[in-house]
Amino acid sequence: MTRALLLLPLLSVGIHAVPTVPGEVQTVLSDLAAYSNLAASVFGSVADGIEHLVHDALDGAKDFLGKEKVGIYEWAYGAGGQFVHQDGMTYELVAHPAFAEHSLRFTEPDICDSTVKQYSGYLDITDGKHLFFWFFEARNNPGEGPLILWLNGGPGCSSSTGLLFELGPCNIADEGKNTTYNEFGWNTHANIIFLDQPINVGYSYSDDGSTVNTSPVAGKDVYAFLELFLARFPKYASLPFHIAAESYGGTYAPNIASVIHQANKALATMGTRSPVPGDIRINLASVILANGLTNPLIQMASVPDYACEGPFAIFEPDGPQCQSLRSKVPTCERLIQSCYDYNSRFTCVPAALYCWSQLFGPLQQTGLNLYDVRKKCDKSKDGDLCYKEMTWIDTWMNTDANKRALGVNPDLKFQSCNMEVNQAFMFQGDGMHNSADLLPELVNDGIRLLVYAGNADAMCNFMGNERWVSQLDTEFHEEFLGAQSLPWVTEKSGQLAGAVRSAGGKGYTAGNVTFLNVYDAGHMVPYDQSEAALDMITRWLKDVPLSL
Known part of the structure; x- marks a missing residue:
């Protein structure tokens, strides 16, 4: 660094x-x-x-x-x-008294959406870890709009997937040669940060062999980034802050939110006695989990139900495949419960290996795109993740001119997903921990929770997501259990886009605990239902009901 x-x-x-x-x-x-x-x-x-x-x-x-x-x-x-000259580029440099081993260096690009203010660069941690970020101001009233941190999952996948393929200001096009304007970008009414984390994901890198393989450690790094970013750009510090995370982000986001919340509580008790001048209270308003993996004990058990009885059933309900899948559930649940009880990689890794192989292996053999079971997956044409646009992202992000515009060393090779990071998290058993346990304290302290899931996604299906939300032990638990699913109709086009259950707010707000089943959408909801996704996030950020 x-x-x-x-x-x-x-x-x-x-x-x-x-x-x-x-x-x-x-x-x-x-x-x-x-x-x-x-x-x-x-x-x-x-x-x-x-x-x-x-x-x-x-x-x-x-x-x-x-x-x-x-x-x-x-x-x-x-x-x-304060400047730093590195890799033939000049960055502005930001330090913070509370984070002696961290600094922020950034530049101001003019690509993707030149109509808005942008910043991109790195959080440098110690001498070896460097997290890449790309920020876009809101297209409308950036000084009044909220601030969103968007994270993709994997673990090991770049948030450029969300940026260039789902909800960013521009969409990847022409086999990676160009981008096009995204009229449904989530920065329509919100300032948004896309962060590649942990290190060695996307443009993030390590130059001393440093690694991160657990969500709690990753959460601390993200908190340091936010503190430095908001210290440099204080006009965003007073805005409502929302963490939105997809897929494995359902594990990341509760950990990050918990770190922020505990730090805010510590600052509140210190008051003017804070030993570190300049500490910033991050105005955490909500956590948004998109087709996430958050409570694997409940979600893994839902796999046979989705595969055999879901809206896009993969197998015959009474067929041998469904019988076999259901027979695997008790062992999977027993192993995950041991992970919950003992919180050790020696109990969590076996749970991960067994549940993923025994429950998802048969689904993968069907040749379907498990991120959208309405489609087949031809990996020879569509790439390992079943979307050809993902390979286009690699092309665009590996273009030297784009790297230099973003303050990235042209010698750095970009990958949408780093499987070494993925395996490192797997062999810590990180994904078998119950991240949902971190949420009740936040919800009870006024931080809102939105969980949404596309109904065509088999990887983190909507049934399992709704079930774990139903069991979340908050002050809204009984109210949520008694809440009916109501139609979600988009305001602009009047499209019936899904069904919503909500508790809190007495029907006048978007709710304190809300679950949204998005119709005709897969794992990447903003890709499949762009207009509906913008309607959802706009209403959630404004805290107005999503139901009729």
Whole structure:
């Protein structure tokens, strides 16, 4: 990791003559801006004369650089003048007193959707871990819209899947040569961050062999990223913050939300006695789980029910395949319960190996796309994940020009999904833990929960998701059990898009605990039902009912 640039001793920063090399100009601007800020904080009003000299020098540099370099000038002075030059690129650098081993470096791209403000770059952790992010402002009223963190799952899959294939401002097109404008992008009314985590996923990387293989550790890294991001961009810090995560994100997101919530509670007890100045309370408003894996004990047991009795049944209900699947459930449940009871990789890994192989193996042999069982999967044409667009994403993200625009080393090879990361999590048994156990405290403290699932997804089916939500031990438990499923009709087109159950809010809000069954959609709901997905997220963020 390249450390934050140190402020030079007071007398060593002079008012330099403007150099003749633009790269040197940037360094001098950095020193001048840092010196001006330091002088103001240390000497107060005595620094006024020094500050005028600094302004004069900066104005001279601005004239020298020309109008095309005005952005560099403003950046250097306004942001405190901390820069890092790496891989032939220049980033702004952000540090935070609470995170001595973390820093944020970023640039401002102009691709995908040039109509909105963007930032992209890295959270650098210690000397080896680097998490990539890409931020887009809302198309409408960004200063008032909420802030969303979007995560894809895997584990090991890049959030570029959500960005370029599902809900981002642009869609991958032309076999990865171009992107097209997505009119149903979730940044229509929300500011949104796409984060590649943990390390070695997507554009994120490790340069010292560091790895992350559990969701609790990954959650702490994400929290550090959010603190640095909001410290640099405080105008987003007061906005309602929502974590939205898909697939294995159903495991990630409760862990991240729990870390944020515990940190917020600690800050509340410290008050003005906080030992670390600048700690930011993240305004966590809701957790959104999209076709997630959250409570495997309940969800794994639902696999035969979905495969044999679901809306797109794979096997005959009374056939031998269904009988065989159902016979595997008791052993799977016993192994997962041992994982829950002992919380050890020695109990959790056997549960993962048995349940995935014995319950999903027969489904995979059908040749169906388990992310959307309405479709066949030809991996020779559609790729390992059964969507040819996923291979297009790899092409686009591996284009040198796009990498440089995003502040990514062109030598870094992008993969949509890293199977080494996937296996590392698997052999820790991470995915067999009950992440749902982390949610009741959040819900009871006012953080809302939305769980949605496409009804054509066999990987994290809607039946299992609705069941674990029904068993969630919150103050809304009894109300949710008694709640009926109501029609969800989109506001713009009047489409019957699904069915919603909700508790809390007395029918005047979107609810405190809400489950949404999305019709005619697979694992990636925003891909299959773009307009409906935007309707869903818009109403949820505004906290208005999704039902009629």
